[in-house]
Amino acid sequence: MSDQTQSGTTSASAPPAPRVTTVTVGQYLATRLVQLGADHVFGLPGDFNLSLLDQMVTVPGFHWVGSTNELNAAYAADGYARIRRGIGALVTTFGVGELSAINGVAGSFSEDVPVVQITGMPSTSARAAGLHLHHTLIDGDYEHFYRAYREVTASATIVRTATATRDIDAALMTALRESKPVYLGIPADVAIAPVHAANLRTPLLAASSDASELARFTAALAEAVSAHPQVTLLVGPQVHRRSLEPLVRQIADHDGVYVASQNMSKAVLDESHPASLGTYMGAFTRVAEARAAVDRSPLLVLAGTVMSDFLTGFFTQEFDEDAAVELALTAARIADTTFYGVRLEDSLRALHSVLGESAREPVQPVGHPAVPDAAAPAAGRPLSQEHFWGSVQNWLQPGTTVIADAGTSFYGALDLVLPDESDLLGQPVWSAIGYTIPATLGACVAAPGRRSVLFVGDGAAQLTVQELATILHRGYTPVVFLLNNDGYTVERKIQSPAAVYQDITPWDWTLIPAAFGAADKVVTATARTEDELAAALELARATTEKAVLIEVVLPALDSPRLLTVLTEAIAAAAAKH
Incomplete structure (x- = not known):
């Protein structure tokens, strides 16, 4: 591009740069x-x-x-x-x-x-x-x-x-x-x-909303919001796709507003925020008051939600979806009127604007109990899922990208109260086991200055573990918890726990980095007991210049609280048919 003066003429001090045609x-x-x-x-x-x-x-x-x-x-x-x-x-x-x-x-x-x-x-x-x-x-x-x-x-x-x-x-x-x-x-x-x-x-730009439809929607939204003393925003994963988390935080700062998230957008609002209801999963929502604040909301706004089985607690939501305000990626709806061409980023901005134009009483914070604190570790006592996740709850630091594979890992992580400025990356809709090890590579490449903490089961890891070699040789330093529960625990919990197809071949997980030629780039540990887990967590916290791989040995039929109730519901539904 030509080097030009402010008058638009070519500078005499440098020849024009050739324009690539x-x-x-x-x-x-x-x-x-x-x-x-x-x-x-x-x-x-x-x-x-x-x-x-x-x-x-x-x-x-x-x-x-x-x-x-x-x-x-x-x-x-x-x-x-x-x-x-x-x-x-x-x-x-x-x-x-x-x-x-x-x-x-x-x-x-x-x-x-x-x-x-x-x-x-x-x-x-x-x-x-x-x-x-x-x-x-x-x-x-x-x-x-x-x-x-x-x-x-x-x-x-x-x-x-x-x-x-x-x-x-x-x-x-x-x-x-x-x-x-x-x-x-x-x-x-x-x-x-x-x-x-x-x-x-000219760089490509995302499409803009239809101006007249956006104006119609904003006017109708203002009328709907003004008629209700309280608004609950249920936030789905499409908000992440549009990078709208800061706007959700601004909306949460208005009086009279609660914010809940679906499990694929957990911690879209810091869970310590007074307006946060935590993660909503219908009948499986952990706090009854939080569920009621969604299901009984005077005005419910669905922002970028996905109404699939795992995201709704197997369709146990009790709110009337048709009566809610729906903000989708490329359209918005208020009751039975759809406003086409209104993009999610603009409909959320409209919500923020109209909420600022009317006064409401502050909401009363709803408590979010963390996974119960793990008891003091006992020497030689075998690990359980409850103790493991309780220990992780106390160990996690703010600003962490938590990545959890489908199964025990994801549903254990969902019950955590994530520290501020943290994210949960998972794949609950498609639920392909093995997704997370290569996804961790993508996360590390995308944000190299932010530490990732990965939870992945042994069965899932056997599908894609070779990408750990790429992670280590590129110098990234995630903490990897390899949950070794000797097979496919989710399927064991649903049906035929002793079937031969539930088994996997045993691997020596802590030797995997050496096989990848990366033994010097990672610190490894195995935790079979509560005291070994405590030592491994201290090691992980102290090790920042290398990756950390912790094999966590757990009982084959043990599962986190949320997964236990979900698989019981799946098994009961299957028995009816």
């Missing part, structure tokens, strides 16, 4: 990702994406994060996007690579995470000729996997040179607008093709 398609895509904050891209090389990667890595600010397999890359991109509150991206090769990643991308679709799945494809001429190439089904059809991705993304596009900049921008705008994954298939010849660079001078 063309870039390759790969460079265009990488530049757009960097502009959107997805400056770290996960994945694996393969012969059909090498030309694409060679172009992408030339872009300033672009960083490649090699993963151990494509599924892990998809999970890592998902975790990265959640922590960055923006877009995540991965690159795979055609066929074998993209199919390995599709489960992770489907989870991102299920949980509203904008991940860009980029597939390097065979050349346009090879595809047109239907050549029987490797990584194909040897039937001349190169669109099998593209069609599969159409089922789990908001848009799927095979990029053509003639429309490449438009194709890329449209896909990225869709991901931003809908907070869903998108798919870009880029043939090898298209990846290196030159395209105009002019569009890159």
